[in-house]
Amino acid sequence: MEELQLIEGCKKEDRKAQQLVYEKYARVMYGICLRYSSDRDAAQDLLQDGFIKVFLNINSFENKGSFEGWMKRIFVNLALENIRKEKTKKLYNDEDIENISDIDIIDEATGDIDRLTEDELLKMVQELPKGYRSVFNLYAIEDYSHKEISEMLGIAEGTSRSQYIRARALLQEKIRDYFHK
The missing domain is CATH 1.10.1740.10 (RNA polymerase sigma factor, region 2, helix turn helix motif)
Known part of the structure; x- marks a missing residue:
């Protein structure tokens, strides 16, 4: 049909x-x-x-x-x-990207991500805290802008940016730990 x-x-x-x-x-x-x-x-x-x-x-x-x-x-x-x-559970840290100094962004070109299966990577994304996961999905996968994400989730644009950076850093840490235990 x-x-x-x-x-x-x-x-x-x-x-x-x-x-x-x-x-x-x-x-x-x-x-x-x-x-x-x-x-x-x-x-x-x-x-x-x-x-x-x-x-x-x-x-x-x-x-x-x-x-x-x-x-x-x-x-x-x-x-x-x-x-x-579930937003009442405070899923998002209301902080601007400028205030993030404690995150060490790992170089994405480590090659480790290419060695993961789709299921392994999906499991790592699912393990992200809900606030991080939602922003990461919307930005990295669904291709929404931080402005659009802020409107969709009712958070500040800077909060969307910081949540994405934190999600990405946490994911990269999970990937590194997975291969270098």
Whole structure:
């Protein structure tokens, strides 16, 4: 079935079309969910919630742009919504990048990252504190600017920058420790 037919079927609440959309995109969307979740169970829950949201809002897709891109935005926004719900736990350190002097940025060209499997790297990203992980994913993987991230998460732009730098440094430390125990 062609993508436009699948979308139209989903708009008519056709279960077969919904199943086909799920089967076609679940792997990619699960990858997004894993990046924003602390474990596979949480990612699976996010995946299910995301597809429910996709099917409930499918009528708002106007066949402009990529359907997959539209879905990705839903999944990222849902992940961010979950993060915002937990914001009362103080996920972000409100400090500007200028105040960060205690972080030793390790040269990324160590080559160690190339020796990691995708699963090993994903596990390390999942182990990052939630605030670091969300900013790291949005900036490094989803390609949002720090200004956009600050608006999405309700934090200062400088906080977004500092969280990214801290996440990157922590990740590089994890990679170094993994290979040089």
